[in-house]
Amino acid sequence: MSQLILHHYPRSPFSEKVRTLLGFKGLRWTSVIIPAIMPKPDVIALTGGYRKTPLLQIGADIYCDTALIADVLERLAPTPTLYPAESAGLARIQAQWADSTLFWTAIAYSFQPAGLQSIFGNLPPEHLKAFMADRAAFRANAPRMRVPEAIGALRLYLEQLEAQLADDRPWLLGKATSLADFSVYHPLWYIRQAAGVAGILESYPHLTAWMERVQALGHGTSEKMESGEAVALAASSTPVSTEGEAFLDLHGLARGERVTVAATDYGVDPVEGALVLSRPNELAVRRVDARAGEVVVHFPRLGFQVQKVE
Numbered sequence: 337m338s339q340l341i342l343h344h345y346p347r348s349p350f351s352e353k354v355r356t357l358l359g360f361k362g363l364r365w366t367s368v369i370i371p372a373i374m375p376k377p378d379v380i381a382l383t384g385g386y387r388k389t390p391l392l393q394i395g396a397d398i399y400c401d402t403a404l405i406a407d408v409l410e411r412l413a414p415t416p417t418l419y420p421a422e423s424a425g426l427a428r429i430q431a432q433w434a435d436s437t438l439f440w441t442a443i444a445y446s447f448q449p450a451g452l453q454s455i456f457g458n459l460p461p462e463h464l465k466a467f468m469a470d471r472a473a474f475r476a477n478a479p480r481m482r483v484p485e486a487i488g489a490l491r492l493y494l495e496q497l498e499a500q501l502a503d504d505r506p507w508l509l510g511k512a513t514s515l516a517d518f519s520v521y522h523p524l525w526y527i528r529q530a531a532g533v534a535g536i537l538e539s540y541p542h543l544t545a546w547m548e549r550v551q552a553l554g555h556g557t558s559e560k561m562e563s564g565e566a567v568a569l570a571a572s573s574t575p576v577s578t579e580g581e582a583f584l585d586l587h588g589l590a591r592g593e594r595v596t597v598a599a600t601d602y603g604v605d606p607v608e609g610a611l612v613l614s615r616p617n618e619l620a621v622r623r624v625d626a627r628a629g630e631v632v633v634h635f636p637r638l639g640f641q642v643q644k645v646e
C-alpha cells in the first residue's frame with residue numbers, strides 16, 4: 337500500500353474524522369503536523385492555494401477535503417466498508433449534513449465563553465487574537481449562528497441522533513459502521529474538547545455510548561514526518577497518471593485546459609492548474625511548484641467550482 341501522509345493538527349475536528357477513519361480501516365499512516373492558522377508555506381507548496389485542514393498526500397498526489405479523502409481510503413482499503421450496500425446513499429447524505437450544518441452548530445456552541453476558555457485557556461492572548469483574526473477571514477462565507485440559536489439547534493439535533501440510536505443499534509445507520517458515524521462524530525468530539533460546555537452531551541445516553549464506540553476504533557498506527565520532508569517527497573515522486581480516464585465535461589472544457597478550482601462555502605482560495613481529471617465525483621488539476629515539483633491536486637466535485645482561466 338502506498339504511503340499515506342496526513343497533514344493535520346491535533347485540535348482539528350475534520351482531522352479527527354480522518355484519524356478515526358484510518359483507525360476504522362486499520363491503516364498505517366504518516367503524520368505531518370501543520371499550523372492551525374496562516375501562513376502555511378508547506379501546505380501551499382503542495383496545494384497551490386487550498387489551506388483547509390486536513391490534506392492527504394500520496395507521493396505527488398494531494399487530496400483535499402475529507403469527503404474525497406474518505407473515498408480515497410475506501411478505494412485503497414475497501415474493507416471494512418464506509419458505504420454498506422443497504423445505507424450507502426443515506427450515509428453520504430447524513431455525512432454531508434453533519435460536515436456542514438452540525439459542524440457549524442457545534443462550533444458556534446463551543447465558542448461560548450466557557451467553551452473558549454476550555455479550548456484556548458492556555459494560549460497567550462495574542463495567539464487567541466491571531467486565531468480569531470485568521471478565522472474571520474477564512475469564514476467569510478460560512479453560516480454564522482449566535483449562541484442561543486446554536487444551543488436550541490444543537491439540543492434538537494442531539495435529540496434526533498439519540499432517537500436514531502434508541503433501538504440499541506450500534507451505529508447510526510444500523511448494524512454496520514458507515515461514513516455517517518465519522519462525520520457526526522467529529523463535531524461532537526469538538527464539543528467534548530470544549531469541556532466547560534460539554535455537559536450537554538451527557539443527557540443523551542445512547543449517543544454518548546455510541547461516541548465511546550467510535551472513539552474505541554482508534555487512530556490506526558502512525559509515524560511522524562516534518563512538513564518540509566513531505567514537500568521534498570512530493571518533489572521526488574511522480575503523480576499517478578490520469579491518461580485514459582473518462583473525462584466528464586460539464587463546463588465546455590477540454591482535458592488539460594487551465595482552470596481554477598475553489599471551494600464554494602468558505603476557505604475559497606483558488607488553486608490554478610491544468611484540469612487533468614474530471615470524474616463524476618472528483619476533479620484534479622496538475623500544477624508545477626517551485627518546491628513541490630509537479631503535483632496533482634484533487635478535490636471532490638461537490639462543494640467546489642471550476643472556472644476557466646482566460
Ligand SMILES: N[C@@H](CCC(=O)N[C@@H](CS)C(=O)NCC(=O)O)C(=O)O
Pocket residue numbers: 348349350351371372373374387388389390400401402403435474603
Ligand atoms: N469540507 C472540508 C472542511 C475542512 C475544515 O473546515 N477544516 C477546518 C479545520 S477542522 C479548517 O480548515 N480550518 C482552518 C485551517 O485549519 O486553516 C473538509 O471536509 O475537509
